[in-house]
Amino acid sequence: MKNKLVKKEIIHPDNIYSPSIDKVGVEERVARFQSRSIKNESKLQGLKIALNMIDLTTLEGKDTPGKVKQMCYKALHLHDVHPNLPSVAAVCVYPSMVRIAKNEVKGTGVKVASVSTAFPSGQAPLDVKIRDTQFALDEGADEIDMVISRGKFLSGEYNFVFDEIAKIKETCGKARLKVILETGELATLDNVRKASDIAIYAGADFIKTSTGKIQPAATMQVTYTMLMAVKDYYDKTGIMIGMKPAGGISTSKLALHNLVMVKEILGNAWLTNEWFRFGASSLANDILMQIMKMETGVYQSSDYFSID
Amino acid sequence: MATKKKNTEHVSDWNYSPSLESTSHLNLKKRYDLFIDGKWVKPSSGVYFKTINPANEEILAEVAHGNQDDVDKAVKAARKAYTDVWSIMPPAERAKYIFRIARLMQERARELAVAETLDAGKTIRESRDIDVPLACNYFFYYAGWADKLEYAFPNRKVESLGVAGQIIPWNFPLLMAAWKIAPALATGNTVVLKPAETTPLTALILAEIIEESGLPAGVVNIVTGHGDTGAAIVNHPDIDKIAFTGSTNVGKIIQKALAGTSKKLTLELGGKSANIIFDDAPIDQAVEGIVNGIFFNQGHVCCAGSRLYVQESVADLVIQKLKSRMDSLYLGNPLDKNTDIGAINSKEQLETIHKYIKIGKQEGAEMYQPKCSIPTKGFYCAPTLFINVAQSSVIAQEEIFGPVLTIQTFRTVDEVIQKANNSPFGLAAGVWTDKGSRIFNLSSKLRAGVIWANTYNKFDPTSPFGGYKESGFGREGGLHGLNSYVKLS
Numbered sequence: 001m002k003n004k005l006v007k008k009e010i011i012h013p014d015n016i017y018s019p020s021i022d023k024v025g026v027e028e029r030v031a032r033f034q035s036r037s038i039k040n041e042s043k044l045q046g047l048k049i050a051l052n053m054i055d056l057t058t059l060e061g062k063d064t065p066g067k068v069k070q071m072c073y074k075a076l077h078l079h080d081v082h083p084n085l086p087s088v089a090a091v092c093v094y095p096s097m098v099r100i101a102k103n104e105v106k107g108t109g110v111k112v113a114s115v116s117t118a119f120p121s122g123q124a125p126l127d128v129k130i131r132d133t134q135f136a137l138d139e140g141a142d143e144i145d146m147v148i149s150r151g152k153f154l155s156g157e158y159n160f161v162f163d164e165i166a167k168i169k170e171t172c173g174k175a176r177l178k179v180i181l182e183t184g185e186l187a188t189l190d191n192v193r194k195a196s197d198i199a200i201y202a203g204a205d206f207i208k209t210s211t212g213k214i215q216p217a218a219t220m221q222v223t224y225t226m227l228m229a230v231k232d233y234y235d236k237t238g239i240m241i242g243m244k245p246a247g248g249i250s251t252s253k254l255a256l257h258n259l260v261m262v263k264e265i266l267g268n269a270w271l272t273n274e275w276f277r278f279g280a281s282s283l284a285n286d287i288l289m290q291i292m293k294m295e296t297g298v299y300q301s302s303d304y305f306s307i308d
Numbered sequence: 309m310a311t312k313k314k315n316t317e318h319v320s321d322w323n324y325s326p327s328l329e330s331t332s333h334l335n336l337k338k339r340y341d342l343f344i345d346g347k348w349v350k351p352s353s354g355v356y357f358k359t360i361n362p363a364n365e366e367i368l369a370e371v372a373h374g375n376q377d378d379v380d381k382a383v384k385a386a387r388k389a390y391t392d393v394w395s396i397m398p399p400a401e402r403a404k405y406i407f408r409i410a411r412l413m414q415e416r417a418r419e420l421a422v423a424e425t426l427d428a429g430k431t432i433r434e435s436r437d438i439d440v441p442l443a444c445n446y447f448f449y450y451a452g453w454a455d456k457l458e459y460a461f462p463n464r465k466v467e468s469l470g471v472a473g474q475i476i477p478w479n480f481p482l483l484m485a486a487w488k489i490a491p492a493l494a495t496g497n498t499v500v501l502k503p504a505e506t507t508p509l510t511a512l513i514l515a516e517i518i519e520e521s522g523l524p525a526g527v528v529n530i531v532t533g534h535g536d537t538g539a540a541i542v543n544h545p546d547i548d549k550i551a552f553t554g555s556t557n558v559g560k561i562i563q564k565a566l567a568g569t570s571k572k573l574t575l576e577l578g579g580k581s582a583n584i585i586f587d588d589a590p591i592d593q594a595v596e597g598i599v600n601g602i603f604f605n606q607g608h609v610c611c612a613g614s615r616l617y618v619q620e621s622v623a624d625l626v627i628q629k630l631k632s633r634m635d636s637l638y639l640g641n642p643l644d645k646n647t648d649i650g651a652i653n654s655k656e657q658l659e660t661i662h663k664y665i666k667i668g669k670q671e672g673a674e675m676y677q678p679k680c681s682i683p684t685k686g687f688y689c690a691p692t693l694f695i696n697v698a699q700s701s702v703i704a705q706e707e708i709f710g711p712v713l714t715i716q717t718f719r720t721v722d723e724v725i726q727k728a729n730n731s732p733f734g735l736a737a738g739v740w741t742d743k744g745s746r747i748f749n750l751s752s753k754l755r756a757g758v759i760w761a762n763t764y765n766k767f768d769p770t771s772p773f774g775g776y777k778e779s780g781f782g783r784e785g786g787l788h789g790l791n792s793y794v795k796l797s
Contacts (some may be wrong), residue, residue, distance in 0.1 A: 020742050024760055025593025035433060037327035037645035045322055118391050235628065263322060264636045271322055 013162040016197045019232075023226055030220040033261045036274040043256070044294050050255040051078065051287050052086035053273045054280055055113055055244070058093060059120075068097045072104030074308035079288045082295075088145060088284065089273035094119070095136035100142035101291060113178070114141035117168060120182070120211035122147040122295040126164060133171045145178040146167070147206060150185045154193060162202045163197070169203030178206035178244055184214035184224045192222055196229035206242035213281065217247025223258060227265045240269070250308025255283060263271075324638075327645045329432045334422045336509065339370040342378055342532065343515035344386035346525025352377040357534070359508055362429035363642050363651040363686040368758055369507045374531035379500065379540040382529035386471040386498040387546055389526030395496050402576050403454035406493055408521045410447035416517065417444070420510055422643070426481055427509040429651030429687070431642045442767055443486035448550045449769035450490035453790060457495065460790050468496030469572060470548035473541040475513075477554045478504035478653050479608040479709075484512045488785050489528060495793040497549070502541055504554075506654045508532045533606075539565075547571060551792065553610070556707070556733075556778050574782025574792045576610065576774055578707040579735030579754065582728035583613030583764060584718075587622045589740035593762070595629045597600040598713070598780055601738060601764040603637065603691050606652055607711040610779075611736035615704055617724050620717040627715065634679045634691050644657060649711065652687040661689050662711030668694045668703040673714070686777050699730055705734070721746065725753045734776030738764040757783070 038046055056075045058067060068091075075088045090111035094100050096113045105112060114136035118124035124132070125141055133144055146168050152160045169177050181197040183192045199207050207226055210217035223245045230241045243262070255278060262270050270276050285305040292298050351372040356622040358367050360636040374382070394402070413420065415439045422436040457466040457775055472492045476484035481503055492499050501510035515530045531537060535558075540747050542562050552562055553576040583601045585594045601613025618626045642650030657762060671674060673694040682688045689711055697704045697714040704714045718724040728737060738760040739750045751759040757775045760766060767773070772788035774780060782792045 013457070019591040022590035022593040025590060025596055025762065029593070029596050036324065038324060040325045042325040043322060049322060114546075135330045169318065235632070259322070266321055 013028060013158045013198050013201065014203055018190075018194045018197045020164040021193050022220070023189055026189060026221050026224055029260075030204060033220065033224075033264065034262045035157075036257070036258050038256050038260065039195055044291065046256050046259050047252055047291050047294075048086055050252070050259060050278065051284060052089060053276055054057055054088040054091045054278045054284050055092040055246070056088045056284060057091070057212070057246070057279055057281050059115060062275055063094060063097055063183050064098070065100045066093055067156075068093055068308040069099050070103055072101050074306060075105065075109055075110050079292075079305065082288075082292065085288075085291070089277055092145065092279060095132060095139060095141070097287055098139035098141045100105040111142040112140060113143035113145055114139070115145045117212075119147050119180075120213045121146070122149050123151070126167060128165070130167065130171050133168055137172065137175055141175060143176045144172050144210050147180045147182060147211060148199065149197060153191070155185065158194070159196055159273055162198050165199055165202035167205060174203040176242075177203065178208045178242070179204040180208045180211055180246070181226075182214055183209050184216050189221065189225045192225045193229055196226045197233075200229060200233050200241050204241065206244050206277070208244040208246055208279065210279075213249035216246070216269050218245030218279075220257060220261065224261060224262075226267075227261060231265055234266070240275055242275045242277065243270070244277040244279055249280050250282045250286060252283075252287045255287065311746075315498070328641070328643050329422060329425070329436070329645060330680055331426070331643070334419050334426075336369050340372060340508070340512045342372045342374050342382070343512070343519070343528075343530040344378065344382045345746045349381070351375065354415060354613060356618045357505065358392045359506065360504075360743075361426045361686075362427075362653055364682075365685055369509065370530045371512070371532040372531075374502075374533040374540075376540040378531055379537060379544055380534075382531050383471055383473075383544050383546050386500050386527035386529055389497040389524055390470055392525045394498050394527050397496075399455035399457065399496070401449045402493065402496065405449035405521060405523050406447055406454060406490065409449060409523070410444050412517045413440070413444045413447065413514070416513070420482060420513060423509045423513055425650070428478060428481055428507045429642055431647045431650040432645055434605060434646070434650075439480055439483050440684055442769070445482075446490045446746065446769045448493040453491075453610075453673040456496040457670060457790065457794070460787055461796055463795070466495075467797070468781075470497060470767060471546060471548045472497045472499050472551060473544065473547040474499060474501040474551045474792065475554065475709050475775055476501065476503055476508040478611070479605060481507035482510035482514065483641075485514055485552055487553075488728060489550050490771060491789045492551075493527065493785070495711045495790055497793050498560050500534060500541055500547070502531050502538050505532070505534045527584070542566070546714055547736060549573070549793065551782075553785045571717060572792070574774075574784070575780035576784060577778060577780040577783070578709075579610045579733045579775065579779050580611070580615055580705065580731050580737040580740070581593070581611050581733070582615045582617055582709050582731075582737035582754070583774050584724055584728060584740065584750070585616070585618045585622070585626055585745075586739075586741040587619040587658075587745065588742045589622075590742065590762070591622065591625065591629065594740040594770045595626060597738060597740060597762070597764045598630055599633055599637070602713040603613045603649060603711050604765050606650060606689070606751065607658070608653055609765065611758060611765065611773075612709075613736070613738050614708065615712060615728070615731070616713055616715045617718050618715060620719055621751050623715075623717045626721060627693075629694065630755055631676055631678070632691070634676075637678065637690060637691060639680045639690065649691060651691050652710065655687055656690060657709065658687040661708060662710060664703055664706070664708045664710070664712060668701070668712070668714075669695075671701050671703065673697045673701060673703065699727055705710065705731065721749070725750065729753075729755050735779035736760065
């Protein structure tokens with residue numbers, strides 16, 4: 001298939017049709033995904049795909065160049081005793097750490113994603129958010145993970161939220177923009193769907209569940225709701241949008257359930273790190289442990305997997 | 309301006325490896341006799357028939373064909389057990405036996421699930437997660453009622469009826485046995501039950517469980533066979549009550565046969581249930597409900613949501629989403645844990661379904677079936693949609709009992725109520741809307757025994773089930789289900 005450039009039509013958010021969401025129905029649907037049985041070859045392949053979708057993340061007030069460098073090394077050397085492992089998709093850091101991370105992963109294909117727009121609260125004026133984003137880009141960020149203004153969203157100022165995303169998208173230029181909805185603060189799946197639609201129509205390349213600072217984060221129900229928004233947009237426009245559940249996905253099983261969901265809703269085309277990511281810090285080691293178990297037949301102690 | 313490119317370079321081809329449920333813990337006998345008076349007895353005719361796995365047409369076991377003499381033996385045993393033991397046993401003691409049966413069923417749940425899947429063609433996901441646990445729950449639920457009947461019917465004297473003759477269908481073999489046996493036992497009746505000829509195995513395993521439970525001999529008798537066996541039960545003079553679940557045609561024959569006798573009767577027959585989607589419905593969950601409504605158990609469900617009504621303003625969207633969802637269903641070996649659509653129960657039923665699909669095409673309806681590979685052996689039918697259907701179309705009027713959905717559009721609430729009620733059947737209906745008031749309005753106006761709001765095909769032992777009009781009479785399940793097995797004075 002040829003790459004096709006599609007001009008995105010800017011749609012006023014008041015005119016976006018967001019279907020209502022029945023939570024009980026969503027829970028039932030999700031339970032069906034969770035009852036899929038992923039065994040043998042498909043399990044091993046799935047685990048490797050998942051590994052390759054991870055945005056290895058450190059977002060702490062106490063982040064230092066040392067910590068970031070170590071994490072970047074891990075990103076490139078997940079488990080060197082195993083020769084055929086993919087690397088992760090990206091490292092995700094604060095803007096102040098972008099240059100350090102960029103130097104570590106330069107030329108490897110691993111991307112540097114930077115959070116921005118006064119992450120995690122987003123409680124800053126727009127010009128500060130634009131500068132925050134511009135700074136991260138100047139430092140070498142390949143991808144921007146912005147947060148939406150949840151306060152404005154919850155007070156019904158959808159146009160404000162829309163315009164803000166559109167502005168940051170403009171600032172991003174070629175860098176891909178992930179829009180964090182912080183679904184744990186949006187409270188209902190109806191809100192999650194509405195926020196997803198606003199973000200997609202305002203220019204998001206990716207929609208992302210959470211900052212990782214608020215619980216609950218990337219529940220299957222929330223990710224399902226967002227994937228349906230991605231699907232509806234694709235069916236309407238032919239344009240693919242990426243999805244990134246972040247926070248709370250720490251086991252291989254959960255990661256595989258997410259892949260099942262992506263496969264059955266959006267199809268195999270989304271099963272690459274160009275369109276699907278996991279924002280996670282401890283997931284990688286659990287996947288590595290499972291892969292080693294599948295290949296050697298025994299579980300190894302967590303001490304055999306490095307913890308950078 | 310935002311640009312996005314379609315990514316096709318790194319697409320991974322990720323598919324599920326086969327994940328077959330093990331059959332190693334299932335020990336089917338080569339040949340099953342009749343379970344009469346607590347013993348396994350050979351059929352007096354000496355005739356056995358074969359039961360096959362509809363998923364691959366392999367023979368599973370031989371099963372005895374009970375004739376009139378065998379039914380007579382069973383009824384005599386049931387009468388004796390009723391008079392001598394069961395009707396005079398303290399109710400709390402009765403309850404203990406029923407609880408014990410429920411627990412033994414749970415212990416053998418995996419075995420029952422695999423047997424059900426092999427014999428009926430339904431997916432292991434459904435028999436494991438729905439049929440077997442629900443069947444256990446019906447026994448648990450009715451066991452609880454056994455010593456509380458005076459509270460179920462306050463200020464009334466409650467008596468059991470005597471011997472109940474029960475004839476059950478092939479779509480939920482074990483579950484239907486539970487629906488029939490559990491309330492009958494709880495109220496103090498004894499039972500002669502005939503499972504369907506294509507799916508006798510789980511009822512026979514249930515007989516083994518009943519034997520193991522120490523239930524007094526003759527309280528439950530299982531007589532396998534064909535239509536003539538069922539007729540012998542219906543016409544037996546010493547039976548006090550007939551409970552039948554099956555086709556409307558056979559139901560009519562039974563009702564005629566019982567006319568002028570003192571036998572009580574409950575019938576749970578066919579359906580052509582309306583599933584109604586309003587434009588304010590949670591669309592994606594409604595689409596899921598449509599799929600559960602019609603493709604659950606390959607559409608072999610008396611209350612299947614086989615007549616879909618979609619408000620015209622969202623019809624295109626719903627149909628597009630439904631097609632896309634159908635494309636993601638897995639059809640194949642019912643034993644695979646990832647299979648969504650299993651095998652059609654019998655060759656005969658597959659032919660019936662094909663007949664209706666042909667009629668649908670002849671009537672000019674637009675057909676949609678997802679591309680899926682149909683196994684060469686066994687009986688399978690792809691999930692099927694018919695669009696542009698009218699009330700006058702045969703496929704919208706008659707029960708197909710397969711994975712075939714007809715879609716009609718409507719404009720107003722009154723119109724859809726009228727159309728939904730415009731059917732000789734009245735078993736169930738589904739209503740999908742975000743408006744609570746509309747749900748109450750429709751549930752009072754739709755003439756159907758069960759109305760689901762924003763869900764479909766949900767079953768629970770505490771909830772009564774049964775039909776209006778040609779879908780039958782009498783209720784099974786819940787408090788109402790007790791009513792069918794007691795004499796009140």
